[in-house]
Amino acid sequence: MTPVLLSLSALLAASAWAAPAAGAAPQADRPTAVPSGWEAVDGTELPGIAQHTDARQAPLAAGDGVSTTAEEPDLLAVQSVRNGKYVATEKTYPAPNTGVLRARSAEYAGSWEGFALEWDETTGTVALKSLANDRYVAVEKNFTGSAQNVLRARSTSVGGWERFYLYYHEELGRWAFQSTLNGLFVTMENSYSGSLQYALRARSATISGSWEEFKLYGLGA
Numbered sequence: 001m002t003p004v005l006l007s008l009s010a011l012l013a014a015s016a017w018a019a020p021a022a023g024a025a026p027q028a029d030r031p032t033a034v035p036s037g038w039e040a041v042d043g044t045e046l047p048g049i050a051q052h053t054d055a056r057q058a059p060l061a062a063g064d065g066v067s068t069t070a071e072e073p074d075l076l077a078v079q080s081v082r083n084g085k086y087v088a089t090e091k092t093y094p095a096p097n098t099g100v101l102r103a104r105s106a107e108y109a110g111s112w113e114g115f116a117l118e119w120d121e122t123t124g125t126v127a128l129k130s131l132a133n134d135r136y137v138a139v140e141k142n143f144t145g146s147a148q149n150v151l152r153a154r155s156t157s158v159g160g161w162e163r164f165y166l167y168y169h170e171e172l173g174r175w176a177f178q179s180t181l182n183g184l185f186v187t188m189e190n191s192y193s194g195s196l197q198y199a200l201r202a203r204s205a206t207i208s209g210s211w212e213e214f215k216l217y218g219l220g221a
Helices: 008-014
Strands: 038-040 074-080 086-090 100-105 115-120 125-130 136-140 150-155 164-169 174-179 185-188 200-204 214-218
Touching: 074 100, 100 200, 125 150, 174 200
Parallel strands: none
Antiparallel strands: 038 164, 074 086, 074 115, 074 214, 086 100, 100 150, 115 125, 125 136, 125 164, 136 150, 150 200, 164 174, 174 185, 174 214, 185 200
């Protein structure tokens, strides 16, 4: 599989997929924790995973073609806005942190930074499945201390622990994930040190800025 950075303008011209229209989710339906400008992504309007950037990392720029075929599930890479790093699955970490997600890679280098996005129409949520270990990402609500609510790719099936609401900000071209388990938004822990530096945790009550914001890149076949 060759990763391809999807240009937003090219995607909209070549594909039936499009970014959510402004106002896709009525203002009255937006939770109080969701700031203005952020819209819940509906399955019927689930956008192609794309983000235009002038500073493309080499692995993501391999090839200029755009696939017009929507894959089920959609394959993507996740980049933290806070530190500009790609999210990786730490599958070699010892227990209990095996499979922890961290925004620590300078570029997409392979399956460690790859995820499959699966939409569930019944719940209106998405699940992320790591390509590194073929496990679904769960929120570790029962962990304690600095690891509480950390994201780990460790589940073989999807339940409340593995489901997220997906939000999109059209003007910013950024995305946010809200855990259905605890109602909190996924945050990149930029100020952590040690093995959990840059770990992803579902711990923010609102989308306050770059800590909770991500860019999504499609991986072409």
